[in-house]
Structures are given as C-alpha cells and as structure tokens.
Amino acid sequence: MIEEVLDSMEKASRTSVEKKLMFLRDRFILRLLQFTGMRASEVVLASMGDVELYADPKSGRAHWSLVVRHGKGGKTGRVALPPAVMDDLRAYRYAFNFPPDPVCGDTTALILSTRTRKVDGPARCPSTVVGRRSQRRWAEIRRRATLWDILTGAFQRCAAGFRSAGRDQDAVLLERASTHWLRHTFGRQLTAMGVDVRVVAKAMRHDDVRTSMAYTELDFLDVVREMEKAQPFGK
Numbered sequence: 001m002i003e004e005v006l007d008s009m010e011k012a013s014r015t016s017v018e019k020k021l022m023f024l025r026d027r028f029i030l031r032l033l034q035f036t037g038m039r040a041s042e043v044v045l046a047s048m049g050d051v052e053l054y055a056d057p058k059s060g061r062a063h064w065s066l067v068v069r070h071g072k073g074g075k076t077g078r079v080a081l082p083p084a085v086m087d088d089l090r091a092y093r094y095a096f097n098f099p100p101d102p103v104c105g106d107t108t109a110l111i112l113s114t115r116t117r118k119v120d121g122p123a124r125c126p127s128t129v130v131g132r133r134s135q136r137r138w139a140e141i142r143r144r145a146t147l148w149d150i151l152t153g154a155f156q157r158c159a160a161g162f163r164s165a166g167r168d169q170d171a172v173l174l175e176r177a178s179t180h181w182l183r184h185t186f187g188r189q190l191t192a193m194g195v196d197v198r199v200v201a202k203a204m205r206h207d208d209v210r211t212s213m214a215y216t217e218l219d220f221l222d223v224v225r226e227m228e229k230a231q232p233f234g235k
Contacts, residue, residue: 001170002034002185008158021114024095026150028088029111033151033179036079037186037204038068040144040179045070048098049106051081051089066110068205077205096138109140111147144179151179 009027014020032038050069053062064081071077081089090100096112116136141147155174162171183204190200 001173002030002182005154005158005174006030008161009154012157018114021095024088024092025112025114026154028085028092029147029150030154030182031085031088032081033182034186035082035085036066037183038066038079039072039183040147041072042068042070043179044109044111044142044144044147046110047106048093048102048108048110049104050110051102052104054078071205075205079203079205108138109142111141113139113141115139148179151182152177 006027009023009030012023014023029043032043046066046068050067052065052067054065055062064086065078066081068077068079089102093102094100098108115138117139119137155177159171159174162168162174187200187204190203191197195203
C-alpha cells in the first residue's frame with residue numbers, strides 16, 4: 001500500500017517549482033520511514049551530517065547509514081539506508097541546491113521547508129535576483145506536527161483515489177495511518193521476510209526483544225501449521 005501512496009504522489013500535478021521541491025522532499029520522507037522504521041521525533045531532529053558511510057571490516061564494503069542522535073529515552077543508534085532511500089535523498093538534496101551526497105558535520109536539518117529565511121548578517125540590498133537569493137537559506141522542519149501534516153496529506157490524497165475506485169477499506173486504513181503506522185509496518189515486513197527477531201529488535205532499536213515479537217502476530221492457524229510440521233505433533 002505504501003507503494004501505491006508513492007505512485008499517487010508521482011502522478012500528482014507539479015506545475016510550480018515549489019510543488020516539485022515538495023514532491024522530492026515528501027517522497028524521501030516516506031521512503032525513509034518505510035525502510036528504516038524511524039520515529040517522527042528522530043526524523044525531525046536529524047541533520048544532514050548524520051547521514052554517513054559506515055565501513056564493514058569483514059566485507060570491505062561501506063554502507064550508508066543515519067546516526068540517530070535523539071532516540072527514545074535519549075538513546076542513540078544507527079539505521080541502514082538502502083539504495084532506494086539514498087537515491088531519493090540525493091534527488092531531494094540536489095533539487096534544494098545541495099551536493100547530492102551529505103557532508104559530515106553538516107548541521108542543516110534533514111527535512112527542509114520549501115520556504116526560505118534570511119541569513120543572519122549585516123543588512124544589504126543586492127541588485128540581482130541571484131544576489132538576493134544568496135542571502136537566504138531554506139527554513140528547517142523540526143516539529144513532529146509538521147512532519148505529520150506532510151504525511152497525512154499524502155495519505156489523504158491517496159485515500160481519496162481509493163474511495164473513487166471503490167476500495168473503501170483501504171481508504172479507511174490510509175485515513176487512519178500515521179508515522180507510527182509506518183514504523184509498525186517496517187517491523188512487520190522484516191518479520192514476514194523471516195528476519196531473526198533479534199535483528200528486528202536491533203533494527204527497531206528496541207531495548208527488549210519481546211517488544212519486537214509483537215510483530216510476529218501469529219494467529220491460531222499459524223501455530224497449528226507449525227505444530228503439524230513438528231514431531232510428535234504431526235502424527
């Protein structure tokens with residue numbers, strides 16, 4: 001269903017520069033939450049410089065990651081950023097006039113507004129548009145409520161399309177969706193792929209592996225099927 005939300009975003013009209021910027025930013029936000037399970041507070045408190053390469057001494061490869069500096073309970077952690085997320089991040093950064101790859105130490109907010117604000121400094125009045133623009137910088141999004149508004153807007157627009165197609169149940173699900181729903185969806189997807197629950201716990205940054213076991217959601221028939229495979233229950 002998340003892919004359908006992304007498709008809905010792709011198909012939306014983008015007649016202005018601001019709408020194009022919003023699309024690239026919003027697509028990155030949705031992909032980031034889809035593939036990392038980050039909390040809303042962790043996203044808005046993250047900075048561009050928190051995205052960095054992390055070397056694997058065993059394979060000799062380096063993987064893009066995001067350092068979570070403001071996790072639940074004040075804890076820190078690290079999440080992996082798959083290629084799809086990095087591709088969207090680069091497109092988003094490039095559209096906002098940043099180099100495609102983040103720079104270590106950059107304290108610019110990870111999520112930016114499409115509006116700008118004046119750069120602190122002596123008052124001047126440049127004679128050219130380029131000169132005036134150089135005195136401004138993108139405003140930063142640091143509030144969870146703003147992130148919530150961005151995502152729910154995308155969900156609501158896709159839900160309207162579902163209702164038009166007679167998919168009322170799917171529409172209701174999206175109308176109730178939230179950033180926390182995306183986090184739980186991430187956990188369930190990992191579990192459905194057969195990822196070890198201890199790995200799921202690490203990916204979700206849970207203190208207790210039992211919290212991650214909630215994503216297994218085994219019902220009665222799942223238990224029966226597994227027991228039938230085992231001895232002596234299968235006799």
